[in-house]
Amino acid sequence: xxxxxxxxxxxxxxxxxxxxxxxxxxxxxxxxxxxxxxxxxxxxxxxxxxxxxxxxxxxxxxxxxxxxxxxxxxxxxxxxxxxxxxxxxxxxxxxxxxxxxxxxxxxxxxxxxxxxxxxxxxxxxxxxxxxxxxxxxxxxxxxxxxxxxxxxxxxxxxxxxxxxxxxxxxxxxxxxxxxxxxxxxxxxxxxxxxxxxxxxxxxxxxxxxxxxxxxxxxxxxxxxxxxxxxxxxxxxxxxxxxxxxxxxxxxxxxxxxxxxxxxxxxxxxxxxxxxxxxxxxxxxxxxxxxxxxxxxxxxxxxxxxxxxxxxxxxxxxxxxxxxxxxxxxxxxxxxxxxxxxxxxxxxxxxxxxxxxxxxxxxxxxxxxxxxxxxxxxxxxxxxxxxxxxxxxxxxxxxxxxxxxxxxxxxxxxxxxxxxxxxxxxxxxxxxxxxxxxxxxxxxxxxxxxxxxxxxxxxxxxxxxxxxxxxxxxxxxxxxxxxxxxxxxxxxxxxxxxxxxxxxxxxxxxxxxxxxxxxxx
Amino acid sequence: xxxxxxxxxxxxxxxxxxxxxxxxxxxxxxxxxxxxxxxxxxxxxxxxxxxxxxxxxxxxxxxxxxxxxxxxxxxxxxxxxxxxxxxxxxxxxxxxxxxxxxxxxxxxxxxxxxxxxxxxxxxxxxxxxxxxxxxxxxxxxxxxxxxxxxxxxxxxxxxxxxxxxxxxxxxxxxxxxxxxxxxxxxxxxxxxxxxxxxxxxxxxxxxxxxxxxxxxxxxxxxxxxxxxxxxxxxxxxxxxxxxxxxxxxxxxxx
Numbered sequence: 001x002x003x004x005x006x007x008x009x010x011x012x013x014x015x016x017x018x019x020x021x022x023x024x025x026x027x028x029x030x031x032x033x034x035x036x037x038x039x040x041x042x043x044x045x046x047x048x049x050x051x052x053x054x055x056x057x058x059x060x061x062x063x064x065x066x067x068x069x070x071x072x073x074x075x076x077x078x079x080x081x082x083x084x085x086x087x088x089x090x091x092x093x094x095x096x097x098x099x100x101x102x103x104x105x106x107x108x109x110x111x112x113x114x115x116x117x118x119x120x121x122x123x124x125x126x127x128x129x130x131x132x133x134x135x136x137x138x139x140x141x142x143x144x145x146x147x148x149x150x151x152x153x154x155x156x157x158x159x160x161x162x163x164x165x166x167x168x169x170x171x172x173x174x175x176x177x178x179x180x181x182x183x184x185x186x187x188x189x190x191x192x193x194x195x196x197x198x199x200x201x202x203x204x205x206x207x208x209x210x211x212x213x214x215x216x217x218x219x220x221x222x223x224x225x226x227x228x229x230x231x232x233x234x235x236x237x238x239x240x241x242x243x244x245x246x247x248x249x250x251x252x253x254x255x256x257x258x259x260x261x262x263x264x265x266x267x268x269x270x271x272x273x274x275x276x277x278x279x280x281x282x283x284x285x286x287x288x289x290x291x292x293x294x295x296x297x298x299x300x301x302x303x304x305x306x307x308x309x310x311x312x313x314x315x316x317x318x319x320x321x322x323x324x325x326x327x328x329x330x331x332x333x334x335x336x337x338x339x340x341x342x343x344x345x346x347x348x349x350x351x352x353x354x355x356x357x358x359x360x361x362x363x364x365x366x367x368x369x370x371x372x373x374x375x376x377x378x379x380x381x382x383x384x385x386x387x388x389x390x391x392x393x394x395x396x397x398x399x400x401x402x403x404x405x406x407x408x409x410x411x412x413x414x415x416x417x418x419x420x421x422x423x424x425x426x427x428x429x430x431x432x433x434x435x436x437x438x439x440x441x442x443x444x445x446x447x448x449x450x451x452x453x454x455x456x457x458x459x460x461x462x463x464x465x466x467x468x469x470x471x472x473x474x475x476x477x478x479x480x481x482x483x484x485x486x487x488x489x490x491x492x493x494x495x496x497x498x499x500x501x502x503x504x505x506x507x508x509x510x511x512x513x514x515x516x517x518x519x520x
Numbered sequence: 521x522x523x524x525x526x527x528x529x530x531x532x533x534x535x536x537x538x539x540x541x542x543x544x545x546x547x548x549x550x551x552x553x554x555x556x557x558x559x560x561x562x563x564x565x566x567x568x569x570x571x572x573x574x575x576x577x578x579x580x581x582x583x584x585x586x587x588x589x590x591x592x593x594x595x596x597x598x599x600x601x602x603x604x605x606x607x608x609x610x611x612x613x614x615x616x617x618x619x620x621x622x623x624x625x626x627x628x629x630x631x632x633x634x635x636x637x638x639x640x641x642x643x644x645x646x647x648x649x650x651x652x653x654x655x656x657x658x659x660x661x662x663x664x665x666x667x668x669x670x671x672x673x674x675x676x677x678x679x680x681x682x683x684x685x686x687x688x689x690x691x692x693x694x695x696x697x698x699x700x701x702x703x704x705x706x707x708x709x710x711x712x713x714x715x716x717x718x719x720x721x722x723x724x725x726x727x728x729x730x731x732x733x734x735x736x737x738x739x740x741x742x743x744x745x746x747x748x749x750x751x752x753x754x755x756x757x758x759x760x761x762x763x764x765x766x767x768x769x770x771x772x773x774x
Contacts, residue, residue, distance in 0.1 A: 027727055038723040076766045083762045087755040094751040095730060104661035104743040137710075166722075482577035484568040484656040500564075500651055501557035504644040505550045512546030519541060 011057035012074070016081060018049030023085040030092030101157075107480055112154050116208045120159045123215055127192040129155070129165035132182045135172065141186040148188055148202050155207065190214055220272035220466050222248055223258035225287075229280030231304075231443055233257060238449035241277060247451070247459050253466075260287040267294035272466040275302045278443030282312045288319045295323050298433030300465040304443035307332045307374045307403055324427045324437035325382030333373045333421045333441065334408050335390035335397040344407045345372045345400075349388035349423050349442070351457070357426060357438075357464045358387050361456055367391070368454045373423045374441030375399045387424035387438075388457075394418025426464065436465050527621045531629025532636070539599075539637055548598045549641050552591050559587045560648050568655065577656035584648050585666040585741040589734055592638065592674050593702040599634045600681025601695030604768060608689035613768075623769045627761055631675075631682055638674035642667060662743020669740020672753040676733055677702050679760035686767040702733075709735045 021042040028038030053061065103110040129152055133145025145167060152165040170177035170185050180189040180196060188207065190197045192214040199206045213219065224233055224241070231241040233255060245255045258267065258274065265286050267274055274294060295301065303320055305313065311330040321327045335347040348367035351358045368388065378384050390397040395410040397419025402408065410416050427437040438461045445454030487493045539545040563583050567576040607613040616626055652658045681698040688694040709732035711725050729735055733756075736749035 028723065036723055037720040038727075041720075072770070076770060080763050080766050083759050087759045090755055091730070091748070091752055094748040098747060100747040101739070102745040104659075104665045104745065106659045106661070110742065110744050480657070480659070481574045482657055482659065483574060484564070484576040484580065484652070486565075486568040487655065496564075496651065497561060499647050500561050501554065503647070505553040505557070508546055508549045508553065508644070511540075512543065512550070515541055515546075516543070 007057060008060045011053050011060045012077075014049045014053045014057065015061075016077065018046040018053075019078075019081050019085065021046035021049065023081075023088045026085075026089050027092045030089075030096040110150070110154070112158055112204060113208075116155075116204055117158055119208050119212055119215075120155070120162065123159070123162045123211065125162075125193050125215070127159075127163050127190055127211060127214065129163060130176065130180060130189045130191070131165065131167045132170045132177055132180070132185055132187050132189065133167060134185050135167070135169040139185075144186055144202055151202065151204065151207060152188070219254045221254045221256055221268070221270045222273045222275060222462060222466070223256050223267065223271050224275045224277060225279070226257045226259050227261055227281070228276075228283060229278075231277040231447065236448065238447060239444075240448050241446065243448045243451035243455060244277075244446050244458055247455055248462060253462070260284075260290050266290045267299065271299065273300040273302060273462055275304075275462075276316070277302075277304045277446075278306050279313060279316065280308055282314075283316045283319070285315070288315060291319065292323070295431060295435045296433065298431070298435050300436045302438040302440070302461060302465055303328065304440040304446075305374055306441075306443050307372055309403055320437075320439065323435070324430060324439060325378055325384065326425060326427065326437065326439040327377045327379075328439055328441055329375050329377055329399070330403075331375055332400045332403055332408070333370070333375050333390050333397070333419070333423055334400050334410075335392050335419065335421075337392040337396045338367065338390070340369075341371075343371065347371075347373065347390060347397075349373065349445075350391040351388050352386045355385045355387055355426060357460045358457070361460060365453070365456075368445050368457050369450055370423060370442040371444045371450070372442065375417075375421045376423055376425050376439050376441050378422075378425070382427070383429070385426045385428075386422055387426055387440075387461075389423060390419045390421045392419055397421060426461075438465055528625035528628040528632070531621065531626055532633045535603075535630050535633030536636055539633065544598060544602070545637060548595050549637075549644070552595045552641055553644055555591055556584070556588055556645055556648075560584050560645075563587075564651070564655075577652050577658040578662070580652055580656075581649060581658055581663050581666060582741045584645075585670060586734075586737070588642070588645065588670055589673055589737050589741075590706070592641075592670065593677060593706055593733075594699070595641075596634075596638070596674065596677035596681055596702065597695040597698035599637055600678055600685050600698060602685070602691045603630045603634070603682050604686040604764075605688050605691040605694040609691070616768075623765045627682065627686075627764045627768060631679060631757075631761055631764075634678045634682070635671075635675055638678065639671065642670055642674070659743065662741075665743045665745055666741045668745070669737045669749075672740075672750075672757075673733055673737050676753055676756045676760070679757045679764070680705075683760045683764045683767065686764045705731065705733045708732045 024042035025039050025046060028036060028040075028042060101110065131145060131148045131152060133148060134140075134142055135145070136142060149167055152163075156163050156165055168176050170182055180191070181198070182189060186202075187198050188202070188210070190199070190207075190210045192211075195214055195217065197210040197214050199210045224230065226232075231239065231244075233241050233245045236242045248255050253272070256268075258271075260267075261284060267290055271294065274291070291299075291301070301324070303316075303324075305317070305328040307330055313330070317328060317330070332345050333347065334345065336344075338348040338350070339346050340348065347370055349370040350367050351362045351365070353359060353362040370388070394412075394416075395418070398410045399417040399419075399421055400408040400410075401415050410418070412418070423441040425439050427439065428434065430437065440461075444450060446458035487496050560580075563580055567580050604613070607616060649658065649660075649663045652663075653660075677698075680701055681694075684697045684701065685691070685694040688697065709729045711728055730748075730752070733753075736746070736752055739746045739749055
C-alpha cells in the first residue's frame with residue numbers, strides 16, 4: 001500500500017516537473033533561441049521526466065485521477081499549471097516576437113526618425129551590434145549602457161530581423177572586447193560582413209551613421225581648399241571650422257585639406273566634394289584650371305564667399321559665374337527686419353522650405369544667422385534652386401554696395417537693389433557629367449561660433465552635394481524644454497506644501513474619524 | 521479577466537463597504553498619501569532649485585510614479601491580507617463555499633474592491649501633476665500613461681495578495697508573505713550582472729528581469745506603452761486570480 005502510494009506521488013511529481021520544464025523550455029526558446037542552453041536544459045529534463053513516468057509509473061497514472069478528492073486535486077493542479085504555462089508562453093511570444101511600443105511623448109523621444117527607418121530598410125546584409133558597457137550599477141557609464149540598450153532595442157525592432165545586438169561587460173568578457181578592438185567601456189561596435197565600425201557617441205545619428213558607413217563600405221572624401229585665407233579646419237577659435245570637420249567625420253566623411261598650388265595640381269580622383277570656405281586671396285589660373293577639370297568630371301563644389309573690403313577674388317567669382325551661373329557679388333545684404341544684433345550688417349537668412357537640403361531643416365528652424373552676407377545673383381536663363389534669402393523687401397532689405405560706410409542706407413540711386421535678396425542657392429546638372437554647386441554668400445554661419453545654428457545647413461548641403469540623400473533627412477532633435485519654476489511667494493510655498501502633502505491625507509483622516517465615531 | 525457581473529458586483533460593494541467602515545482603508549491610504557506627498561515635495565524643491573534642467577518637469581513625474589510604485593508595493597498587503605485569510609479564520613469560508621455565489625465571483629468581487637481602493641489612492645495624488653502643470657510645462661500623455669502603469673502594477677500586487685491570502689488562514693502570515701513576494705518581484709531586476717546577454721546566465725537573468733513588476737513600470741513612467749508589458753501585467757493578474765479561484769474552490773472538496 002505504502003509503496004503504491006509512494007509511486008503515485010513519484011508519478012505526480014514527475015509529471016508536474018516535466019510540465020514545468022516544458023514551459024521553461026518554451027520561455028528559454030523565446031529568449032535564447034533553439035540552440036541556447038536555456039532551451040535544451042529544461043526540454044531534456046522534461047523528456048527524462050516523461051520517460052520515467054512511462055517506464056515506471058504507467059499503472060499509477062490512472063490512480064491519480066480516481067477517487068473524488070484525488071480527481072479534484074489533480075484537475076486543480078493541472079489546470080493551474082496549464083494557466084501558468086499559457087501565460088508564460090503568451091509572455092514569451094509578446095517579449096520576443098511581438099515587440100510593439102506606443103510612444104506617447106510629444107517629442108517622440110522613444111521613436112526612431114524616418115531617416116533611420118529608411119537606412120534600416122535599405123540594409124542588404126545583417127548586422128550585429130555589441131554594446132560594451134559596465135553591468136555594475138555603481139559604474140559611471142552604467143546609465144549610458146541602459147540608454148544604449150534602449151536605443152539598440154528600437155533599432156532591432158525596426159530592422160525586421162536584420163539587426164541583432166547584445167550587451168557585453170568588457171571587464172567580465174575581456175576576450176569579446178579584444179575581438180572587437182575595444183579599448184575602453186562605453187562603445188558600441190557594429191559588425192557587418194566582417195567589417196567593424198565603432199562609435200562612442202550614443203545618439204541615433206551616430207548609430208545610423210555607423211550602419212550607413214558599414215552598408216556602403218566606403219568613406220567619401222571632402223576636400224577643403226587652402227592657402228587663400230580660407231576658414232581653417234585646424235582653428236578651434238570662433239572663426240575656425242573645427243566643428244565642421246568633426247560634424248563631417250561623424251557622418252562618415254574623411255576631411256582633407258587640398259592645396260592646389262602644390263603639385264600635382266589637380267583635384268584627387270576620390271573627391272566627393274570640394275569646399276571653398278571663405279577665401280580672401282586670389283586664385284592662380286592653374287588652380288582654376290584644376291577645378292575646371294574636376295567640374296568637367298561631374299565634380300561637386302561648395303563655395304562660401306563673404307563680402308570683403310579689398311576684393312581679390314575677381315577671377316574666382318568669374319570662374320564660378322562661368323561654371324555655375326551664379327554671381328556671388330562683393331556686396332552686403334541688409335535686412336533690418338531680421339537683424340537681432342547691434343551690427344547693421346548682421347541678419348538671419350530665411351530658409352526655403354522646398355529644397356531637399358532645407359526642407360527637413362525648415363521644420364525645426366526657419367532661419368540661420370548670416371553675420372555678413374553677399375548676394376547670390378543669377379541670370380534669367382540659369383536654372384537654380386534657392387536655399388536662403390533675406391526675408392524682407394526694400395527699404396528693410398537691400399543689396400548694399402558700399403561696404404565702407406556705416407550705418408548703411410538704402411539708396412536706389414547709388415545702385416542699391418531692393419530685397420528680398422538671395423544668399424544661398426543650389427545648382428545641379430551643370431555640364432555633361434552633371435556637376436553640382438552649392439553657392440553661399442557667407443561662410444560665418446558654419447564657423448565654430450555659429451555652428452550650433454548653421455552647422456546642419458552646412459552638413460545637409462555636403463550630403464546633397466555628395467548625393468547622400470538618406471542622411472539629409474535626419475531631423476535635428478530639439479526636445480521641448482520642460483523646466484520647473486519655484487513657487488514665487490512665501491504664501492504660494494505654504495499653499496503648495498499644504499495641498500501636496502497634507503490636504504488629501506487630512507480629508508481621508510477626517511472621514512476615517514467620522515466613520516469611527518459613527519460606528520461607536 | 522472577466523467583466524464584473526451581478527454576484528461579483530454585490531461582493532465588490534460589500535468589500536468596499538467593509539474597507540471603509542474598518543480602519544484598514546484609512547491606515548493604508550493616509551500614510552501612503554503622506555509619504556507620496558512628502559517625497560513629491562522634496563523632489564519638486566530639489567528639481568526646481570537646480571534651475572538649469574530642461575527635463576525637470578518630466579523627471580519629477582517619473583520619480584513620483586516610481587516612488588508611488590514602491591509605496592504601493594508596501595501598502596498592498598494591508599489591503600489583501602485579510603481577504604480570504606480572515607474568512608477562513610472566522611469560519612465564514614464555509615458559508616461562502618455553500619452559498620450560490622461561485623468562487624470566481626467572490627474572487628473578482630474582492631479583487632475589484634481592492635483595486636477600487638488603489639484607484640482612489642492614485643486619484644488622491646492628482647494634485648501632483650496639477651502642480652507640475654502650474655509650475656512647469658509637463659508632457660501630459662506620458663503622465664496619464666504612467667498612472668495607467670501604476671494602476672496595472674497595483675492590480676498585479678493585489679491579485680498576488682489575494683492568491684497568498686487564499687492559501688493561508690492567518691492574515692499576518694498572508695500579509696508578510698505578500699510583502700515578501702512583492703519585494704522579491706521588485707528586487708529580482710537587480711540580479712548580479714551577466715558577462716553578456718548571450719550566455720546561459722545572461723538569458724536566465726533576462727527572463728528574471730522580465731518578471732520584475734517594477735521593470736515593466738519603467739516604460740510606462742516614461743510614457744511608453746509596450747505590448748509585452750501590457751501582456752505581462754494582464755496575464756499576471758489573470759493567472760493570480762485564476763489560481764485564487766482554484767485555491768478557494770479547493771475548500772469544497774478538501
